[in-house]
Amino acid sequence: MSKEDKREAILQATLELVAEHGFHDAPCSLIAERAGVAAGTIYRYFENKNELIVVLYRELETKINATLLTGYTLEAPFRERFVHLVSGLLQYFIASPLEFKYIEQFHHSPYGVAFRRDKMLGQDEPEGCNIYCELFKQGVTQQVIKDLPLVLLFDLAFGPIISVARNHILGFIQLDATLIQQIAEACWDSLKR
C-alpha cells in the first residue's frame, strides 16, 4: 500500500465508522484496524484524532462543492439555477449516505459547532457557499427572492434538504427523480417573492 493509499484508507475507515456508529464509537484502534494499519500509523498522517476528523470534513466539503459546480451556469434564470443546485445537493447526499451521515455527525459535535462558528465569524457570510451566496444576493437585489437575512435564506433552502436526505437514508421515504424535483421546487416556493 502506498503512502497516499494509507492516508486514504484511514480517512475512508473514519468515514465509515463515524457515519455508522458516531464519533464516540469510532475509536482510533478500530479505525486503524479497518484501514489495515497499526494504531500508531494514524499519527503519521494526522496530528491527532481531532485533526483527522476536521480534515476529513473539509475534504468532503470540497468534494461536494466541486460536484455542485459542474453543469452550473450563470445564464439560467434564478429558479432554474436554484433548483439545479438544491436538487444536485440532495442527489449527492442520497448517493453518498456515509458522507451525509458523517457531515451530520460533524455538524452536531462540539468540534463541528466550533468549526462553523470560526467560519461564520471569519466571513460574515454563511459557510462555504460562494455560488449560493451570489445567487441569493442577486435574487434579493432583483426582487425575485424574499428580502430576508442571508442566513435565513440558507435555512429555508437547505433545512428541508437535510431533513429529506436523512429520511431517505434512514429508509423512511424512497426518493426518485420526480420527488427530488418536486422538493427542490417547493424549496424555491419558500424563497421566491
Place this chain on the structure above:
Amino acid sequence: MSKEDKREAILQATLELVAEHGFHDAPCSLIAERAGVAAGTIYRYFENKNELIVVLYRELETKINATLLTGYTLEAPFRERFVHLVSGLLQYFIASPLEFKYIEQFHHSPYGVAFRRDKMLGQDEPEGCNIYCELFKQGVTQQVIKDLPLVLLFDLAFGPIISVARNHILGFIQLDATLIQQIAEACWDSLKR
C-alpha cells in the same frame, strides 16, 4: 429532597450537561454532582445512562406537544393554523435553548436514530404529530397543500424551523416576532399549492 424531586434533579442535570457539552462530555459523575445526588443514585431511578437519555427525550417531546396544543383551534383556515403551529414551535425552541440542543443531540446520536426508527415502524406515520398529521392530510385532501408524502411535508415544514432555531441559539441570527412570522409564512409557501 423527595423521591420525585431527585428524579427531576437528575433529568434536569442531564438536560443541562448534555445540551452544553454533548453526550460524551456529560459523565454520570457530573450529572450526579449537579443533581445533588450520589452517582449510584442515578441507577435507582434509571436502569443505565442509556435509559436516562431516552426517558428524558420522551418527556421533552411530550411537553412540547402539550405546549403546542394550547390556543390551537380547528376552525381557523389552513394557512393560519399552520403558521400558528410552526411559529409556536420556533418560539418554543428559542425560548428553551437547552431543550432544543438536547433534542438535536439526541436525534443525531445512535440511540436517537434507533429510537426514531422504532417509532416510525410502529406507526406508519411521522413522529408524535397528531395535530400536524391531521392538518397536512386535510390540506392535501382539500387541495390546499401539495400532494406529497406526509414525511416530505414534515421535512418542508420543520426542516427550516430546526435550522433557523439552531442558528438563533448559536448566535448567528437574532430572531424577533416579525422574522418568526416571515419564516413561518415562507414555510407555508413551500407547502401550499
Place this chain on the structure above:
Amino acid sequence: MSKEDKREAILQATLELVAEHGFHDAPCSLIAERAGVAAGTIYRYFENKNELIVVLYRELETKINATLLTGYTLEAPFRERFVHLVSGLLQYFIASPLEFKYIEQFHHSPYGVAFRRDKMLGQDEPEGCNIYCELFKQGVTQQVIKDLPLVLLFDLAFGPIISVARNHILGFIQLDATLIQQIAEACWDSLKR
C-alpha cells in the same frame, strides 16, 4: 483496607518503585498493582501522576524536617547545633534509603527543578529550611561562619552529605557513628571562619 490506608499504600508503592527504578519505570499500572488497588483508584486520591509525585515529595520533606527538629536546642553553640542537624540528616538518609533515593530522583527530574525554582522565587531563601537559615544567618552575623551567600553555605553544608549518603546507600562505603561525626565536623570546618 480503609481510605487512609489506600492512600498510604499508593504513596508507599510510589516511593518504592520510583526509588528503585526511577520515574520512567514506575508506571501507574505497577504502582497500583503494588499498592493492591485498581489503576483508576490512584485518581481518586491524586489528580494525576504528577500530583502524586509532588505530594509524596512534600510529605517526605515535612517528615524529615520534623525529625530534625527533635532534640534541637537554640542554646547550644553554633558548631554543636550545626553538627547535630547535619549528622541528623545523614543518619536519617542512611536509615531511609528509599526516601533518600526518591528525593534524589525528584530533585533531578523536570518536576523537581520547576518545584524548586518556584520555591526559591517565592522566598528569596533556600528551600524549606527555617532552622538552617536561622543558624547560618546568625553565624554570619556573629562572624563565626564565613560571609558567603546563603545558597553557597547550604551547598557547602549539604553537598557532601548528599554525596556521602548516596555512596553509603549504593554500598561504596560503610558509615558508622564515628564516621558520621567526623563528616559532620568536616562540613563545619568548611563553613567556619
Place this chain on the structure above:
Amino acid sequence: MSKEDKREAILQATLELVAEHGFHDAPCSLIAERAGVAAGTIYRYFENKNELIVVLYRELETKINATLLTGYTLEAPFRERFVHLVSGLLQYFIASPLEFKYIEQFHHSPYGVAFRRDKMLGQDEPEGCNIYCELFKQGVTQQVIKDLPLVLLFDLAFGPIISVARNHILGFIQLDATLIQQIAEACWDSLKR
C-alpha cells in the same frame, strides 16, 4: 556529512536534548532530527539508545579529565594543587552547562548507577581520578589531609562543587572568580587537618 561527523552530530544532539529536557523527553526521533540524520541512522552508530547514552557519558568524562590535567603541577603545595583542581572543575562546569546537566541526569538514572557500580567494583578506588587520588593519598600520608576513607574525601571535595555548579546553572546564584576561589578554599578547609 562524513561518517565521523554524523556520529558527532548524534552525540551533540543527544547532549543538548537530554540536558534540556531529561532522558524521557529526548526521543530518538528528536535526536535524529536535530542531528540532521534519519531516525534509523542512529542504530548504525549505536546499538540502541542505552548505548548511545553511556558512550556519550564516557566521552564527556574523558574530555573533562583531560582538561583538568592541563596546567596542573605536582610541585605546588597541597592546598594550592587542591584549589587549582577543584576550582578548575567548577569553572569547567559553569562554562559547559549542557555537559554538567547531562552528567547529572546520567548519574541519577538507573543506567548511571549501574555504570558507576561496575566502575567502583572494578577498581577499589573512586572513579576516573588518578590525579585526585594521588593528591588525597599523599595528603593523608603527610598528615595534611584528614585521615578518612578516600571515598569520603571525594565527597567532601566534590559534593559542594556539584551543588554549587547546579545552583549557578539553574540561576539561583551568580558565581564570579572571587566566589569560585572562596568556595574552593572552603572545600579545602573541610579536608585539611
Place this chain on the structure above:
DNA sequence: TATGAATGAGAGTTCATTCAT
C-alpha cells in the same frame, strides 16, 4: 433507600526499534 469508593476495560497517544527501499 442512598451512598460514593472502587473498579478495570478501553480511550488517545508516544516512541524505541525495524526493515524494505
Place this chain on the structure above:
DNA sequence: TATGAATGAACTCTCATTCAT
C-alpha cells in the same frame, strides 16, 4: 550506507457501573 514509514506495546487517564455500607 542511509533512510524514514511503519509498527505495536505501553503509557496516562476516564468513566459507566457495582456493591459494601
